[in-house]
Amino acid sequence: MPNLAPMDLVELFRKELELCKVTAGESLVILAEPASRSEYVEAAFAAALALKAHVIQATLPGGSPVPLPSSRTGSGAGLTSLDDNPLALSLLQGADMVLDLTNEGFIHTESLGKILGANTRMLFVADPPEVLARNLPTAEDKDRVRAGAALLKAGRELRVTSPHGTDLAADLTDAHPGFQCGIADDPGRWDHWPSTMVLGWPKTSEGQIVIAPGDILLPFKTYVRDEVTLIIEKGRINEIKGTGGDARLLERFFADADDEEARFLSHMGWGLMKNADWFAMALYDRESLMGMDARGLAGNFLFSTGPHPFMDRHTYNHLDIPLRGCTVAVDGHTVVDDGVLVETD
Numbered sequence: 001m002p003n004l005a006p007m008d009l010v011e012l013f014r015k016e017l018e019l020c021k022v023t024a025g026e027s028l029v030i031l032a033e034p035a036s037r038s039e040y041v042e043a044a045f046a047a048a049l050a051l052k053a054h055v056i057q058a059t060l061p062g063g064s065p066v067p068l069p070s071s072r073t074g075s076g077a078g079l080t081s082l083d084d085n086p087l088a089l090s091l092l093q094g095a096d097m098v099l100d101l102t103n104e105g106f107i108h109t110e111s112l113g114k115i116l117g118a119n120t121r122m123l124f125v126a127d128p129p130e131v132l133a134r135n136l137p138t139a140e141d142k143d144r145v146r147a148g149a150a151l152l153k154a155g156r157e158l159r160v161t162s163p164h165g166t167d168l169a170a171d172l173t174d175a176h177p178g179f180q181c182g183i184a185d186d187p188g189r190w191d192h193w194p195s196t197m198v199l200g201w202p203k204t205s206e207g208q209i210v211i212a213p214g215d216i217l218l219p220f221k222t223y224v225r226d227e228v229t230l231i232i233e234k235g236r237i238n239e240i241k242g243t244g245g246d247a248r249l250l251e252r253f254f255a256d257a258d259d260e261e262a263r264f265l266s267h268m269g270w271g272l273m274k275n276a277d278w279f280a281m282a283l284y285d286r287e288s289l290m291g292m293d294a295r296g297l298a299g300n301f302l303f304s305t306g307p308h309p310f311m312d313r314h315t316y317n318h319l320d321i322p323l324r325g326c327t328v329a330v331d332g333h334t335v336v337d338d339g340v341l342v343e344t345d
């Protein structure tokens with residue numbers, strides 16, 4: 001029996017590159033590291049040829065160790081071999097688009113800013129094929145997340161509550177609202193396939209967040225078993241309450257990090273990805289997926305800790321924690337009602 005799976009991938013990548021408006025004559029660099037999924041590199045190469053783009057495949061040495069294991073975590077430094085490689089950097093800066101097939105990406109790095117600053121657009125892809133296919137974005141998804149980001153931009157306060165006791169008020173002043181939609185189609189834009197979310201970077205927040213059983217801790221990729229309450233004062237986690245193992249785990253994480261920046265809240269927002277599967281993480285080998293189903297699930301509240309580029313905090317001690325069953329409102333306008341997404345006009 002011939003293996004036709006790579007053919008499916010070619011079609012999948014062609015659709016995605018079309019969404020990213022890759023056109024004939026554009027230059028596309030497929031960036032990889034030795035441990036990248038080789039079938040993704042091959043499929044993307046074929047898809048780019050089908051679209052008559054000028055395609056180059058570049059493989060750099062793999063990422064180096066960082067404070068957390070740097071494979072599909074969303075928190076690591078990624079491909080640090082780029083940092084002292086001006087020729088590679090200039091190649092990426094000179095491209096119309098970079099398709100980043102490295103395992104960790106450049107999410108929180110200085111190199112990313114240099115590439116985007118040169119008006120190169122960039123799409124990061126790290127999840128398994130079925131996760132990509134199930135969550136293939138549509139052009140409408142960009143409109144949906146832009147509507148949410150506009151609401152954040154006009155808002156003064158993001159309020160999150162839950163039956164478990166979450167009650168957080170985040171100040172939206174100068175909170176740099178943004179979005180991810182799984183499509184990188186504008187010059188200088190970074191995006192991540194799959195992802196559909198609205199997010200901002202509040203500079204301060206007050207209240208408490210209750211992480212309930214069944215919620216998810218990333219990058220650990222675990223489902224929470226015991227309730228944990230985080231007491232937030234001036235945007236900082238001042239206290240961790242809870243009698244179970246998950247509270248101890250988070251206490252240990254912050255203690256081991258020994259990093260004051262790690263204790264501050266980072267980005268927060270809500271998911272709009274309709275086909276996301278909360279249980280995907282339970283069905284895959286941990287290293288094989290990024291966990292974007294959990295981060296982007298429609299109706300979640302996603303908050304995070306650690307880095308805050310607009311407050312000059314650049315720690316790699318970064319947790320992404322998506323919660324179910326919350327109500328999220330911007331100045332009283334509900335965008336998630338008891339864990340159910342409310343579309344913004």
Ligand SMILES: [Fe+2]
Nearest residue numbers: 074304319320
């Ligand atoms: Fe994050």
